[in-house]
Amino acid sequence: MxxxxxxxxxxxxxxxxxxAAAIFFLLELAPGDPMANVPLTVPSEVREQMRQALxxxxxxxxxxxxxxxxxxxxxxxxxVDHWFGTTFAEGELRIISWQNRSPVFLTIAERIPQTLWVxxxxxxxxxxxxxxxxxxxxYRQYSLFDQAGTFITMIGFSVPPFFSGVFVILIFxxxxxxxxxxxxxxLVVNDWDSFMQQVRQMILxxxxxxxxxxxxxxxxxxxxxLDNLNQDYVxxxxxxxxxxxxxxxxxxxxxxxLPVVTVIALYVxxxxxxxxxxxxxxxxxxxxxxxxxxLQANDWPMVQTLSFIFAVLIVxxxxxxxxxxxxxxxxxxxx
Amino acid sequence: MPSGDRTVLExxxxxxxxxxxxxxxxAVNDVSFDVxxxxxxxxxxxxxxxxxxxxxxxxxxxxxxxxxIEAGEVLLDGEDLLKAxxxxxxxVRGGEVGFVFQDPMTSLxxxxxxxxQIVEPLRRHMGLSKKAARDRAVELLELVGIPGARARxxxxxxxxxxxxxxxxxxxxxxxxDPKLLIADEPTTALDVTIQAQILELVHKLRDExxxxxxxxxxxxxxxxxxxxxxxxxxxxxxxxxxxxxPLFRDPRHPYTRALLKTIPSVTGERAAKxxxxxxxxxxxxxxxxxxxxxxxxxxxxxxxxxQNPAREVVAEGHDVACFxxxxxxxxxxx
Numbered sequence: 068m069x070x071x072x073x074x075x076x077x078x079x080x081x082x083x084x085x086x087a088a089a090i091f092f093l094l095e096l097a098p099g100d101p102m103a104n105v106p107l108t109v110p111s112e113v114r115e116q117m118r119q120a121l122x123x124x125x126x127x128x129x130x131x132x133x134x135x136x137x138x139x140x141x142x143x144x145x146x147v148d149h150w151f152g153t154t155f156a157e158g159e160l161r162i163i164s165w166q167n168r169s170p171v172f173l174t175i176a177e178r179i180p181q182t183l184w185v186x187x188x189x190x191x192x193x194x195x196x197x198x199x200x201x202x203x204x205x206y207r208q209y210s211l212f213d214q215a216g217t218f219i220t221m222i223g224f225s226v227p228p229f230f231s232g233v234f235v236i237l238i239f240x241x242x243x244x245x246x247x248x249x250x251x252x253x254l255v256v257n258d259w260d261s262f263m264q265q266v267r268q269m270i271l272x273x274x275x276x277x278x279x280x281x282x283x284x285x286x287x288x289x290x291x292x293l294d295n296l297n298q299d300y301v302x303x304x305x306x307x308x309x310x311x312x313x314x315x316x317x318x319x320x321x322x323x324x325l326p327v328v329t330v331i332a333l334y335v336x337x338x339x340x341x342x343x344x345x346x347x348x349x350x351x352x353x354x355x356x357x358x359x360x361x362l363q364a365n366d367w368p369m370v371q372t373l374s375f376i377f378a379v380l381i382v383x384x385x386x387x388x389x390x391x392x393x394x395x396x397x398x399x400x401x402x
Numbered sequence: 403m404p405s406g407d408r409t410v411l412e413x414x415x416x417x418x419x420x421x422x423x424x425x426x427x428x429a430v431n432d433v434s435f436d437v438x439x440x441x442x443x444x445x446x447x448x449x450x451x452x453x454x455x456x457x458x459x460x461x462x463x464x465x466x467x468x469x470x471i472e473a474g475e476v477l478l479d480g481e482d483l484l485k486a487x488x489x490x491x492x493x494v495r496g497g498e499v500g501f502v503f504q505d506p507m508t509s510l511x512x513x514x515x516x517x518x519q520i521v522e523p524l525r526r527h528m529g530l531s532k533k534a535a536r537d538r539a540v541e542l543l544e545l546v547g548i549p550g551a552r553a554r555x556x557x558x559x560x561x562x563x564x565x566x567x568x569x570x571x572x573x574x575x576x577x578x579d580p581k582l583l584i585a586d587e588p589t590t591a592l593d594v595t596i597q598a599q600i601l602e603l604v605h606k607l608r609d610e611x612x613x614x615x616x617x618x619x620x621x622x623x624x625x626x627x628x629x630x631x632x633x634x635x636x637x638x639x640x641x642x643x644x645x646x647x648p649l650f651r652d653p654r655h656p657y658t659r660a661l662l663k664t665i666p667s668v669t670g671e672r673a674a675k676x677x678x679x680x681x682x683x684x685x686x687x688x689x690x691x692x693x694x695x696x697x698x699x700x701x702x703x704x705x706x707x708x709q710n711p712a713r714e715v716v717a718e719g720h721d722v723a724c725f726x727x728x729x730x731x732x733x734x735x736x
Contacts, residue, residue: 308496
């Protein structure tokens with residue numbers, strides 16, 4: 068398994084290099100000018116100087132190599148410095164955002180907690196709800212519960228968050244006044260009251276996101292359980308005289324979880340990349356929102372870095388999904 | 403055939419139907435038979451003749467709905483299982499009645515070690531401690547002839563060959579010393595040498611443990627080798643029942659005769675063409691009011707289309723459901 072992991076990681080290097088290049092040169096080809104937001108009163112020589120200062124004077128391939136160096140060498144050094152108080156990275160130029168002229172990674176580090184709180188929680192909630200619903204719907208296929216579940220998940224599937232988000236705001240914030248409409252990022256959780264406030268402001272975005280994820284996951288779980296219920300080993304388990312609960316929750320569940328765990332693992336990058344629309348609606352300034360504003364401001368270093376981080380997460384979670392499958396399914400061995 | 407022993411299983415007039423979108427399908431129609439202690443009853447018939455459904459009906463293994471048992475009695479040591487509660491049936495399954503299924507490749511749960519799967523019924527029915535159940539599991543694996551039993555307890559099904567997996571299935575079925583073992587085509591998925599080993603094993607276990615065995619198969623060669631008595635099924639009914647020797651020497655039902663003719667002979671003259679039974683088995687869309695075999699029977703006459711023959715005794719322990727005089731002992735025509 069270790070050899071397999073190392074081999075997969077080695078294969079990931081050219082993949083990631085290709086992705087980094089693709090993102091970089093696509094952005095290079097895209098229209099838009101980082102100076103577009105500078106007032107027209109600024110003379111063109113000054114504009115040109117500002118472009119030079121951003122490093123835009125060099126040809127694209129040089130800037131690409133520079134970005135690679137910054138991402139893989141200087142930024143890790145900065146992290147080491149940050150953790151251990153060393154000064155390895157002193158004087159080296161970090162990846163700088165064109166928008167606010169500060170290191171990209173500092174901004175990302177500010178935004179990540181918001182996204183993790185909101186999207187991470189909704190993912191967790193969705194998993195906890197979806198798996199039992201999936202099992203029960205499959206076990207009682209075509210029952211009232213299953214039909215109702217199908218109906219609700221179809222709604223969850225098809226109603227986009229920009230509608231359901233506004234809808235829950237209208238009901239729970241405007242009419243009922245239970246929860247705030249806007250997520251307050253400045254809130255510091257240091258006691259019970261502020262914790263409760265944090266919970267209250269998380270409920271609506273979590274609700275919207277969890278509805279969507281639960282819909283998908285529970286359908287997936289249901290299909291997986293249905294596949295397994297007709298298997299011969301289930302008949303064997305019943306022929307052994309096991310109680311129905313044990314047949315389902317031990318024999319069927321373990322087999323049905325195999326594909327679902329893979330799907331869950333593959334979905335993890337989405338937790339970090341955030342939920343762009345939901346974050347916009349509830350004013351959660353997480354990663355999704357950061358990416359949108361960076362795109363609007365032609366902040367290519369930020370877009371490049373974020374996109375590349377997502378790519379790394381996707382590659383890694385694919386590997387994790389495969390390894391998990393190997394651990395859960397004794398038939399699969401990676402030697 | 404060890405006669406005079408007490409009857410373990412007695413089935414009377416069992417009738418099972420399936421509800422489908424296009425109406426009911428009558429899969430088992432008035433099936434009656436019994437099995438004595440230490441006896442091996444072979445059940446033959448082609449696919450769709452109702453062999454498996456009959457046996458699954460006995461202990462509530464059919465999904466209901468769509469299946470429904472419409473009539474009959476299933477007496478296990480005098481207790482009617484069709485009237486038993488679900489909890490009681492669970493105690494019977496795996497405890498008093500063991501089951502071995504056709505395909506050992508899929509009958510074991512792939513994600514649990516075989517030891518876990520053998521221990522389950524032991525803990526459930528015999529209330530053994532973890533340790534005691536594991537020891538008993540080792541004994542069982544040794545009993546069914548798996549070498550290095552203790553070491554193999556933690557292996558997964560995919561680490562066993564097909565024949566070995568079927569041995570594991572037999573060990574599970576035998577775990578709680580059942581009175582009755584129902585084997586549903588247990589050697590069909592195995593190659594011939596492995597099949598011979600399994601047959602020998604079951605024979606040996608029957609002699610050692612003395613339980614009753616119902617062996618479902620479509621292979622007459624297997625029946626000739628191991629059965630004491632044979633039940634021939636066709637179209638959801640028992641068409642002939644006889645001890646194994648008389649059945650092969652003097653088959654009475656045209657279907658049984660046709661079945662026996664389909665076996666190619668290894669001695670004597672080589673047949674120009676393998677024998678087949680023309681036509682298809684019936685689709686049981688209605689409760690039968692005529693002989694189910696009439697459309698494929700060379701001897702069928704008017705009565706066969708109007709009435710369903712009942713089983714009549716033609717010799718000791720030998721009964722047949724056929725109107726034709728040859729079935730009753732007159733000179734065979736076909």
